[in-house]
Amino acid sequence: MTTETSVIVVGAAVVRADTVLCARRSAPPRLAGKWEFPGGKVEPGETDSEAVVRECREELGVEVAVGARVGADARIDDRLVLRVYLARLLPDQPDPRPLEDHDLLSWVPRGNLLDLDWLTPDIPVVEELAATAW
Numbered sequence: 001m002t003t004e005t006s007v008i009v010v011g012a013a014v015v016r017a018d019t020v021l022c023a024r025r026s027a028p029p030r031l032a033g034k035w036e037f038p039g040g041k042v043e044p045g046e047t048d049s050e051a052v053v054r055e056c057r058e059e060l061g062v063e064v065a066v067g068a069r070v071g072a073d074a075r076i077d078d079r080l081v082l083r084v085y086l087a088r089l090l091p092d093q094p095d096p097r098p099l100e101d102h103d104l105l106s107w108v109p110r111g112n113l114l115d116l117d118w119l120t121p122d123i124p125v126v127e128e129l130a131a132t133a134w
């Protein structure tokens with residue numbers, strides 16, 4: 001459940017053809033090695049979409065267009081809530097690069113999404129994503 005004091009963490013499910021760009025975390029140690037959606041906390045005064053665009057720029061070095069939400073909000077901890085959006089690369093973008101927080105990026109086919117070792121809050125969202133038309 002989202003409360004007024006919750007901070008939203010946006011995740012970008014960047015889709016291309018039948019694949020999704022998945023990112024493996026490199027830090028902090030308790031999260032390293034787990035897979036997630038590129039993203040981060042929405043800053044004060046920022047919309048969710050603006051945060052998705054900013055995080056994709058900072059973490060991947062690409063510009064995206066933000067689409068529909070995927071799945072329901074997922075509680076991360078007492079303070080944080082995960083909210084995932086579809087996104088697509090704008091035309092003529094470079095390949096995404098792991099510029100911050102990640103040591104590996106992978107375009108994963110829909111049918112293999114659930115094979116990755118995801119952060120726990122992401123799992124219901126990934127299940128929903130795997131069943132979503134995009």
Ligand SMILES: Nc1nc2c([nH]c(=O)n2[C@H]2C[C@H](O)[C@@H](COP(=O)(O)OP(=O)(O)OP(=O)(O)O)O2)c(=O)[nH]1
Nearest residue numbers: 009011036037038039040041076080082119121122
């Ligand atoms: N980016 C992202 N974070 C996720 C996902 N799933 C999940 O539980 N998290 C958690 C991990 C972190 O505890 C938190 C996001 O923190 P972050 O470090 O990525 O946020 P940020 O970029 O705004 O970082 P900072 O400015 O606070 O350092 O949300 C996900 O799919 N993507």
